[in-house]
Amino acid sequence: MTIRILPPELAAKIAAGEVVERPASVVKELIENSIDAGATDIKVEIREGGIRLIRVADDGCGIPANEVPLAFARHATSKIRSADDLERISTLGFRGEALASIAAVSRLTLQTRAEGEDVGSQIRLEGGEIVRQGAYGIHKGTVVTVENIFYNVPARRKFLRRPQTEGGHIHRIVTLYALAYPEIRFTLISDGHRSFQSTGDGELFGVLAQVFGLETAKKMIQVSGEEDGIRVDGYVGVPSLHRGDRTRIILFLNRRLIRDSKISYAVIQAYHTFLPVGRFPIAVLFLKMDPAKVDVNVHPTKAEARFREPGKAFRAVQRTIRDALVENSPIPEIAPDVWKSEAIPSAEQAILPPKPPPAVDVQLPMDLPAGGTETPLVPREPESPPRWHEPETTERREEEAPASEKLPPLRVVGQVATTYIVAEGPDGLYLIDQHAAHERILYEQMMRERAAGAVASQGLLQPVSVDFDPLDVAVVAENLESLKKLGFELEPFGENTFLLRSVPTVLQKQDPAQALAEVARGLAQGKNLVEKEREEALIRIVCKRAAVKGGQVLSYKEMEALVRQLENTRSPRTCPHGRPTVLVVSANSLEKLFGRRM
Ligand code: ADP
Ligand code: MG
Numbered sequence: 001m002t003i004r005i006l007p008p009e010l011a012a013k014i015a016a017g018e019v020v021e022r023p024a025s026v027v028k029e030l031i032e033n034s035i036d037a038g039a040t041d042i043k044v045e046i047r048e049g050g051i052r053l054i055r056v057a058d059d060g061c062g063i064p065a066n067e068v069p070l071a072f073a074r075h076a077t078s079k080i081r082s083a084d085d086l087e088r089i090s091t092l093g094f095r096g097e098a099l100a101s102i103a104a105v106s107r108l109t110l111q112t113r114a115e116g117e118d119v120g121s122q123i124r125l126e127g128g129e130i131v132r133q134g135a136y137g138i139h140k141g142t143v144v145t146v147e148n149i150f151y152n153v154p155a156r157r158k159f160l161r162r163p164q165t166e167g168g169h170i171h172r173i174v175t176l177y178a179l180a181y182p183e184i185r186f187t188l189i190s191d192g193h194r195s196f197q198s199t200g201d202g203e204l205f206g207v208l209a210q211v212f213g214l215e216t217a218k219k220m221i222q223v224s225g226e227e228d229g230i231r232v233d234g235y236v237g238v239p240s241l242h243r244g245d246r247t248r249i250i251l252f253l254n255r256r257l258i259r260d261s262k263i264s265y266a267v268i269q270a271y272h273t274f275l276p277v278g279r280f281p282i283a284v285l286f287l288k289m290d291p292a293k294v295d296v297n298v299h300p301t302k303a304e305a306r307f308r309e310p311g312k313a314f315r316a317v318q319r320t321i322r323d324a325l326v327e328n329s330p331i332p333e334i335a336p337d338v339w340k341s342e343a344i345p346s347a348e349q350a351i352l353p354p355k356p357p358p359a360v361d362v363q364l365p366m367d368l369p370a371g372g373t374e375t376p377l378v379p380r381e382p383e384s385p386p387r388w389h390e391p392e393t394t395e396r397r398e399e400e401a402p403a404s405e406k407l408p409p410l411r412v413v414g415q416v417a418t419t420y421i422v423a424e425g426p427d428g429l430y431l432i433d434q435h436a437a438h439e440r441i442l443y444e445q446m447m448r449e450r451a452a453g454a455v456a457s458q459g460l461l462q463p464v465s466v467d468f469d470p471l472d473v474a475v476v477a478e479n480l481e482s483l484k485k486l487g488f489e490l491e492p493f494g495e496n497t498f499l500l501r502s503v504p505t506v507l508q509k510q511d512p513a514q515a516l517a518e519v520a521r522g523l524a525q526g527k528n529l530v531e532k533e534r535e536e537a538l539i540r541i542v543c544k545r546a547a548v549k550g551g552q553v554l555s556y557k558e559m560e561a562l563v564r565q566l567e568n569t570r571s572p573r574t575c576p577h578g579r580p581t582v583l584v585v586s587a588n589s590l591e592k593l594f595g596r597r598m
Helices: 008-019 023-036 083-088 098-104 154-158 163-180 204-212 214-218 261-270 310-328 336-340 395-400 434-451 470-478 480-485 512-525 531-546 556-567 587-593
Strands: 041-047 053-058 107-113 120-126 129-136 141-147 185-190 193-197 220-227 230-237 249-253 256-258 283-288 411-416 420-425 428-433 457-467 489-492 497-504 582-586
Touching (some): 023 041, 214 220, 428 556, 434 531, 457 512
Parallel strands (some): 041 185
Antiparallel strands (some): 053 141, 249 256, 489 497
16 A cells, blocks of 8 residues: 555544544633633533534633634644743643644634734634634634534544533533632533533632532532642542542642542542442542643643652642541531431442431440449451451551541440440430441551551460461461561461461450461452551451450440540541441431421
């Protein structure tokens, strides 16, 4: 086959494909141009999900009449001049491709009047060819109208989804930019109906409430921090606000919307042990850093960025959010109106009973402190097999966190269903899951001990010989050092047998052989984890086993002790697996439930 240079219209269509994927990409490019033009009011109008028509009108600086045709030439931009400028980009656009690309695959009309010019101008292009051009009366600013996207690229047109779906993508883009630029007023009109409008008053929280709804916005915590020259600001959801996917982790870098799986993962990591496994947080984050330290020119639509030092950005994000969560997350509340509603998003499911909870007997403390018998906390069989969780890389930070009040002072009232401790506190009635609470206490205790060198261990009066499943023997043999650090001292004693000499102190009331067998199984499952993560997962297994179980009667004294110890932990509100340890029914809710107040 002969090599030929493609005709310019064809080359333009191919190039356009990189920038214009669907109607929402057109909206994104046009909004970015309006923002770069200094607009304070941006109005987006669409018909049929943008497939028929997209119109973006702004009150920005406009384009001087003599430069209008030039704006549609490929690589024509007013935003950078030299390669040096590429190193410090402060505008959203700089590639000079958007208008050329959009014009190549649609019928486009642009009307504009630049600051200081008496009359405006208008230009019309079809498939990238200028078909009309002239003077036009218009107020200062620019209006771009894009009709029949992909009318001349049938292959692309075929891939467009239903107008509703395409319109949904546009809605997302407009609302996201409204979040990033609260000082700009954004309006979206879809088929004649206003579907979104922000006030442009500069208040991020207001936009947040419009985008996510007031109830959700109220459950978001403001975060703000700086590390290694990277500023992180924004709002993140409280742990009870989790979702089934990561689409609500929204990232802006120097006010540009980006996708970045590593930074998203940093956000998820910050919630480690706060969220149930497989659930994701909500976050709107603004990263700010020296533009020279990040390359935004790695993707045609600039949706991705390359950090010069990705680890630093990761840490800044993870720590800023973690600190805010540890400081601020409220105790999940059982509120009466939520019991009635079935339209609660899955986010709440983990903490809310689907229907009013069945009546249970409140068991009043029989043995009060004075006469209390000291029943040791002897756990029974583990409730479920040990599970592996994502690595915790944050304990150092938690250690540093100020020991500020994270649980209010609680007065123990009794035990319900031999599983929950009932307590009274400033906000009303508190329920504490005794097993989850004890797990949290033991976990922090063991992590502290490990950080200090080694976990406290208890020698056995007589060494116990433990037989392992042949599959587990090899991993046990390979991990004798790690096991020793965690308090298990053992030595080989025959083919599949080891002699166990000591166990972690927290396990002293347990059957040592069974506990070790369980840890060995955990080791075998966690073979692929790095040492530190494996050890932490093992600590979680040990704690799960050592913690007092549900179904076990506790004396008043024991409950008191448990609650005091929980108060002293760094993250008292969740167990190491991310489930809540405490729920609250506020006095307010009680009044409503009893019909004392509406
Ligand atoms: P880029 O944004 O990368 O510079 P575009 O193709 O998007 O490239 O736009 C080309 C040029 O047209 C811009 O550099 C700018 O000078 C001008 N322009 C585009 N849209 C607007 C607008 N809404 N207001 C003012 N000028 C605009
Ligand atoms: Mg642009």
